[in-house]
Amino acid sequence: MFPKCWNFIIIISILLSLQLGDGQPFDYPTANLSTTWINSVSANHSVDFTDGSKVVWSANRNHPVKINATLQLTSGGDLVLRDADGTSVWSTNTRGRSVAGLNLTEEGNLVLFDRNNKVVWQSFDHPTDALVPGQKLVSGQKLTASASITNSTEGGLFSMFVNNEGLFAAVKANPPQIYYQQLVVGTKANKKASYAKFQNGSLALYIHSSEPRDPDSVITLPQISSAQYMKLGSDGHLRLYEWADGWKEVFDILTGYLGDCNYPTVCGKNGICSNGQCSCPTSVNASMNYFKPINGRQPNLGCSEITPLDCNASRYHNFLELEDMTYFTFNADITSTNMDSCKQACLGNCSCKAAIFRYGSNSSNGDCYLPAQIFSLMNNEQDKTHYNSSVFMKVQITPNASAPAKTSPKDHD
Numbered sequence: 001m002f003p004k005c006w007n008f009i010i011i012i013s014i015l016l017s018l019q020l021g022d023g024q025p026f027d028y029p030t031a032n033l034s035t036t037w038i039n040s041v042s043a044n045h046s047v048d049f050t051d052g053s054k055v056v057w058s059a060n061r062n063h064p065v066k067i068n069a070t071l072q073l074t075s076g077g078d079l080v081l082r083d084a085d086g087t088s089v090w091s092t093n094t095r096g097r098s099v100a101g102l103n104l105t106e107e108g109n110l111v112l113f114d115r116n117n118k119v120v121w122q123s124f125d126h127p128t129d130a131l132v133p134g135q136k137l138v139s140g141q142k143l144t145a146s147a148s149i150t151n152s153t154e155g156g157l158f159s160m161f162v163n164n165e166g167l168f169a170a171v172k173a174n175p176p177q178i179y180y181q182q183l184v185v186g187t188k189a190n191k192k193a194s195y196a197k198f199q200n201g202s203l204a205l206y207i208h209s210s211e212p213r214d215p216d217s218v219i220t221l222p223q224i225s226s227a228q229y230m231k232l233g234s235d236g237h238l239r240l241y242e243w244a245d246g247w248k249e250v251f252d253i254l255t256g257y258l259g260d261c262n263y264p265t266v267c268g269k270n271g272i273c274s275n276g277q278c279s280c281p282t283s284v285n286a287s288m289n290y291f292k293p294i295n296g297r298q299p300n301l302g303c304s305e306i307t308p309l310d311c312n313a314s315r316y317h318n319f320l321e322l323e324d325m326t327y328f329t330f331n332a333d334i335t336s337t338n339m340d341s342c343k344q345a346c347l348g349n350c351s352c353k354a355a356i357f358r359y360g361s362n363s364s365n366g367d368c369y370l371p372a373q374i375f376s377l378m379n380n381e382q383d384k385t386h387y388n389s390s391v392f393m394k395v396q397i398t399p400n401a402s403a404p405a406k407t408s409p410k411d412h413d
């Protein structure tokens with residue numbers, strides 16, 4: 001639930017909230033040009049969230065406005081949000097595009113339409129972190145998770161998007177690291193934009209095909225019996241909620257057979273996830289530690305380096321070997337290689353934070369990934385992954401200290 005002060009803040013940020021009153025008719029706002037709404041506790045269409053309303057879309061997400069802010073559908077057809085002091089903070093920029101009026105549709109789409117009832121602008125084209133039934137996530141758009149459960153400001157860490165290859169969820173890094181993908185094979189022949197559509201019972205991917213044809217692929221969801229929405233959470237989960245005397249989570253859409261450990265921040269940076277428990281990387285030998293919990297009481301916050309990596313002292317770089325460990329994403333930087341070449345390549349590149357080596361049964365013929373940023377790691381359950389995997393975390397050794405277990409110090413300049 002939102003703290004009290006948000007009630008007004010969010011409402012005037014043009015709030016669309018899904019609501020399912022028992023038999024209560026919902027009053028969907030419509031407006032002609034030159035209409036102004038003022039943000040106040042008693043404003044029409046104001047929602048206080050005590051009825052279970054949830055925010056599924058908001059404009060101006062990052063700069064909430066105050067009491068007495070105004071939302072105006074101008075005579076020129078622009079929808080403008082001004083803060084209490086009159087400064088314009090958001091607009092649809094639809095002036096001069098023959099807007100005739102505004103509707104909030106039953107689906108939850110805020111629409112500016114022209115004299116022919118054609119859509120000029122719609123909130124469905126500007127998704128925030130949620131989708132409602134009937135809504136599409138089109139190639140070029142993305143869902144961006146909020147900073148936290150109580151703070152709807154864009155966190156920027158997790159996003160979901162569709163492109164010509166499928167549906168993806170990524171965590172922000174340079175380059176972004178993909179933690180979920182639903183790929184559609186083949187090459188795209190049509191020129192139509194690819195999209196995912198939230199339908200009754202599925203999230204349908206239209207990549208090579210488009211409606212009314214069948215989707216290329218579907219993610220099966222529980223069927224809609226009352227009302228639903230899905231939201232990309234600040235932890236990277238895409239959850240499906242359904243109304244049944246209150247909103248209930250009915251499905252965790254991106255969680256696959258690797259479970260919660262496959263989420264990038266489940267154990268924070270450098271943390272290890274094992275059966276839902278978090279710990280910090282330790283050397284096999286335990287004579288020397290390179291990572292410590294950021295907060296001993298909250299192991300899920302991750303681990304920090306005891307001695308930060310220093311590129312100017314790369315001769316004192318070495319590896320902490322984590323056997324049978326894997327990572328939620330893998331982009332082979334080097335293919336058909338062995339463990340040693342993989343490690344050498346990481347030592348030779350200051351941006352590399354770990355060497356991740358995967359192979360089947362021939363350890364001389366594996367793939368090597370050299371990520372520049374490390375989120376949570378997880379134990380490699382071979383029966384599920386069907387590969388061997390080791391992670392070598394790059395660490396800074398002090399000149400006098402002995403090398404981590406299983407590796408020998410090497411000079412690198």
Ligand SMILES: *[C@@H]1O[C@H](CO)[C@@H](O)[C@H](O)[C@H]1NC(C)=O
Pocket residue numbers: 030031032
């Ligand atoms: C908008 O204008 C039309 C035509 O003048 C009128 O019938 C309708 O009631 C107006 N709607 C609102 C919400 O004011």
Ligand SMILES: *[C@@H]1O[C@H](CO)[C@@H](O)[C@H](O)[C@H]1NC(C)=O
Pocket residue numbers: 042043044
């Ligand atoms: C609320 O809506 C009603 C009916 O549409 C209207 O008569 C009233 O003036 C509105 N109140 C405010 C504060 O806008």
Ligand SMILES: *[C@@H]1O[C@H](CO)[C@@H](O)[C@H](O)[C@H]1NC(C)=O
Pocket residue numbers: 067068084
């Ligand atoms: C909002 O505007 C009204 C009327 O101008 C004023 O009385 C009230 O103090 C303002 N509220 C806030 C919180 O600024």
Ligand SMILES: *[C@@H]1O[C@H](CO)[C@@H](O)[C@H](O)[C@H]1NC(C)=O
Pocket residue numbers: 030102103105111113117118119
């Ligand atoms: C807007 O709402 C009015 C009244 O509900 C409806 O007649 C009209 O078709 C709607 N227009 C659009 C573009 O949804």
Ligand SMILES: *[C@@H]1O[C@H](CO)[C@@H](O)[C@H](O)[C@H]1NC(C)=O
Pocket residue numbers: 147151152153154155
């Ligand atoms: C919400 O999160 C943003 C981004 O992390 C932060 O800048 C802002 O201070 C937070 N707001 C509140 C009320 O905590």
Ligand SMILES: *[C@@H]1O[C@H](CO)[C@@H](O)[C@H](O)[C@H]1NC(C)=O
Pocket residue numbers: 200201223224225226
């Ligand atoms: C969704 O599909 C199921 C099964 O076909 C049906 O019972 C249900 O009424 C549908 N829900 C909506 C909101 O159309």
Ligand SMILES: *[C@@H]1O[C@H](CO)[C@@H](O)[C@H](O)[C@H]1NC(C)=O
Pocket residue numbers: 310312
């Ligand atoms: C590394 O060396 C460069 C150039 O000698 C210097 O500018 C930089 O400050 C050094 N960085 C650190 C962390 O010592």
Ligand SMILES: *[C@@H]1O[C@H](CO)[C@@H](O)[C@H](O)[C@H]1NC(C)=O
Pocket residue numbers: 359360361362363382386387388
């Ligand atoms: C892992 O490697 C060993 C030999 O090093 C091999 O016997 C085993 O089959 C491999 N596991 C998988 C899942 O490929």
Ligand SMILES: *[C@@H]1O[C@H](CO)[C@@H](O)[C@H](O)[C@H]1NC(C)=O
Pocket residue numbers: 336362363364365
């Ligand atoms: C393992 O892979 C290497 C490199 O590709 C190859 O030379 C070697 O023959 C392979 N060994 C086996 C047992 O297949």
Ligand SMILES: *[C@@H]1O[C@H](CO)[C@@H](O)[C@H](O)[C@H]1NC(C)=O
Pocket residue numbers: 349350351352370371372
């Ligand atoms: C070093 O690694 C970074 C990130 O992994 C990569 O972008 C860059 O091209 C690499 N540099 C060299 C010289 O290989």
Ligand SMILES: *[C@@H]1O[C@H](CO)[C@@H](O)[C@H](O)[C@H]1NC(C)=O
Pocket residue numbers: 398399400
């Ligand atoms: C490393 O060894 C030298 C000489 O034995 C000593 O003076 C220095 O304090 C040691 N440094 C660390 C970090 O232990």
Ligand SMILES: *[C@@H]1O[C@H](CO)[C@@H](O)[C@H](O)[C@H]1NC(C)=O
Pocket residue numbers: 284285287402405406
């Ligand atoms: C652990 O370190 C000790 C002392 O540095 C060494 O004698 C021992 O062989 C190491 N054990 C392993 C498994 O590397």
